[in-house]
Amino acid sequence: KNEVEQSPQNLTAQEGEFITINCSYSVGISALHWLQQHPGGGIVSLFMLSSGKKKHGRLIATINIQEKHSSLHITASHPRDSAVYICAVRFGRSTDKLIFGTGTRLQVFP
Amino acid sequence: DAGVTQSPTHLIKTRGQHVTLRCSPISGHKSVSWYQQVLGQGPQFIFQYYEKEERGRGNFPDRFSARQFPNYSSELNVNALLLGDSALYLCASSWGTGMNTEAFFGQGTRLTVV
Numbered sequence: 001k002n003e004v005e006q007s008p009q010n011l012t013a014q015e016g017e018f019i020t021i022n023c024s025y026s027v028g029i030s031a032l033h034w035l036q037q038h039p040g041g042g043i044v045s046l047f048m049l050s051s052g053k054k055k056h057g058r059l060i061a062t063i064n065i066q067e068k069h070s071s072l073h074i075t076a077s078h079p080r081d082s083a084v085y086i087c088a089v090r091f092g093r094s095t096d097k098l099i100f101g102t103g104t105r106l107q108v109f110p
Numbered sequence: 111d112a113g114v115t116q117s118p119t120h121l122i123k124t125r126g127q128h129v130t131l132r133c134s135p136i137s138g139h140k141s142v143s144w145y146q147q148v149l150g151q152g153p154q155f156i157f158q159y160y161e162k163e164e165r166g167r168g169n170f171p172d173r174f175s176a177r178q179f180p181n182y183s184s185e186l187n188v189n190a191l192l193l194g195d196s197a198l199y200l201c202a203s204s205w206g207t208g209m210n211t212e213a214f215f216g217q218g219t220r221l222t223v224v
Contacts, residue, residue, distance in 0.1 A: 035215070040217070042215065043200060096141055096165070098143075098202075099155070100153045101152055103152055
């Protein structure tokens with residue numbers, strides 16, 4: 001069964017802290033997405049990875065294909081980073097179907 | 111450029127009724143996927159359409175159906191609504207299909223069945 005697991009489920013931090021959210025998956029994938037969801041529902045795509053590392057502002061995403069593991073890092077966290085962060089993977093090369101993790105709820109306090 | 115737009119944003123229906131949700135993809139995008147997100151869980155794949163043809167179907171009953179129009183917009187239809195159909199329904203569009211295509215999500219339609 002294709003599965004995606006995230007940890008931790010909930011995370012609280014003080015403003016300025018370095019944040020790491022982890023994602024593990026069960027079988028080989030063609031792509032992995034990191035997404036952000038704010039209260040109210042809308043999902044914003046942060047990164048799409050198939051190998052290596054990507055950086056955008058204070059956000060960094062890495063993926064280790066051999067270990068079937070990805071991490072999302074937030075440097076110098078800020079209260080506006082408070083949201084649910086979701087990892088989603090595409091297992092096949094010919095399908096766009098995404099399998100989602102259950103998300104990590106992040107709260108950053110001033 | 112407008113992003114993925116979904117309508118309506120909120121909807122309340124009674125058990126047994128049917129509902130139609132609409133999605134307009136980003137201009138130039140030919141693939142639309144639908145997801146259901148029940149409160150507290152991650153989204154679950156319902157359908158994918160590409161170039162007006164169904165490319166994938168998730169584990170949902172036949173009460174759920176969808177279609178894609180020549181302008182690549184899409185409708186999701188749910189018949190004989192159950193309380194358990196209450197969820198956020200998300201639409202995602204991408205320019206093509208396959209491993210290197212990035213999905214862009216709409217704000218969702220929150221459906222409440224009473």
